[in-house]
Amino acid sequence: MTTTPSRALAAAAALAALAVLPLSGCASPAAAGATKAATSTTTSAAPEPKGYTVVTQPSLRPGDPVPRPTEKVVLTITGKTVQGGEVRLDLPTIERLGLVEYSVDDKQAEGHRVTFRGVLLRSLLDYVGAEDSATLHTLALNDYAVDVPASDAFDYPTMLATSADGRRMTVEHYGPTRIVYPTDSFDLDPVTYDPRWTWQLKEIEVR
Numbered sequence: 001m002t003t004t005p006s007r008a009l010a011a012a013a014a015l016a017a018l019a020v021l022p023l024s025g026c027a028s029p030a031a032a033g034a035t036k037a038a039t040s041t042t043t044s045a046a047p048e049p050k051g052y053t054v055v056t057q058p059s060l061r062p063g064d065p066v067p068r069p070t071e072k073v074v075l076t077i078t079g080k081t082v083q084g085g086e087v088r089l090d091l092p093t094i095e096r097l098g099l100v101e102y103s104v105d106d107k108q109a110e111g112h113r114v115t116f117r118g119v120l121l122r123s124l125l126d127y128v129g130a131e132d133s134a135t136l137h138t139l140a141l142n143d144y145a146v147d148v149p150a151s152d153a154f155d156y157p158t159m160l161a162t163s164a165d166g167r168r169m170t171v172e173h174y175g176p177t178r179i180v181y182p183t184d185s186f187d188l189d190p191v192t193y194d195p196r197w198t199w200q201l202k203e204i205e206v207r
Contacts, residue, residue, distance in 0.1 A: 051102060051185030052157045055117060058098035062126050067093050074176045075160075079137075079206035082129030091162055091176065097123040100159065104183050108197055109174045110164070116180045118161035121153035128206065135207040138179065141171065141200040148179070148196045150206075157182050160201075174199035 060067070066083060069090040077087040097119040106114040130136070134150040152158050159180040162168070169175025178199035181188055 050157070051182040052100040052120075052159070053102065055099035055101050056095075058096065058123065060093065060096035060127065062129070064127075067096075069093065075201065076203045077124075077128050077206065078203065080130065080134060081206055087128055091168075094119055094124070094160065094177070095162060097127060100157065102157070102159070102182055102184070104180060106164075106180075108194060109178075109199055114164050115166070116159055116161040117163045117166075118159045118177070118180070121158040121160050121179065124160055125150055125153050125206075130206045137205040137207055138196075138198045138201060139203040139205070140198055141202050144198065144200075146195055146198060147207075148198075152181075152193075152196065156186055156188070171200060177201045 062082075066087055066089075069088055071090040071092060073088045073090055075089045075094065077089070078085075081087055095118075099117055100120055101115060101117045103113055103115040106112065106116075125132075125134075125136075130150055132151045132154040136148040136150055137145065138148055139145045159182075161178050161180045162176065164173065164175075167173075169178065178201055179197055181193050181197060183190075183193070
């Protein structure tokens with residue numbers, strides 16, 4: 001049987017209409033879902049950090065050159081660092097890593113509750129390129145030495161404190177820097193973690 005041109009054109013038009021219908025029907029739910037997901041991502045707030053309050057944002061970040069000290073050097077980092085040698089830091093440089101704050105019961109030293117301010121130890125380790133698998137050999141001014149797993153800095157908001165109750169810490173008050181653990185926010189075994197509260201800290205060797 002011979003198909004006339006008019007019947008052929010009608011059939012082609014019908015097939016084209018059928019092809020469009022499923023596409024338009026499936027596209028709308030997907031587009032709506034994508035829009036909803038995008039809106040949800042945009043409006044969701046960042047979670048609050050656990051165990052500490054951010055005081056200042058960092059102005060010194062990994063990859064930045066180490067500033068020349070303008071004040072007395074209070075901490076020296078040695079060993080496996082990206083800087084490839086001693087990293088000598090004064091208090092202003094340390095605090096450029098971003099200040100945080102929290103309160104803990106300082107039963108070992110001050111004997112009462114203290115609000116410490118300083119930088120997260122992990123911020124310091126990130127800056128010098130220390131990995132979380134490293135060991136930190138910490139040394140105090142009185143030659144007290146203890147090995148601290150670097151993972152402590154990445155698992156908890158462990159602090160390198162530079163002030164206590166709003167004041168710089170003198171040597172007589174366990175400064176000028178000390179390592180503080182967030183014992184109020186995390187269940188930390190004192191037998192394991194208390195010896196790692198190094199005060200009068202003067203050197204960290206990354207091993």
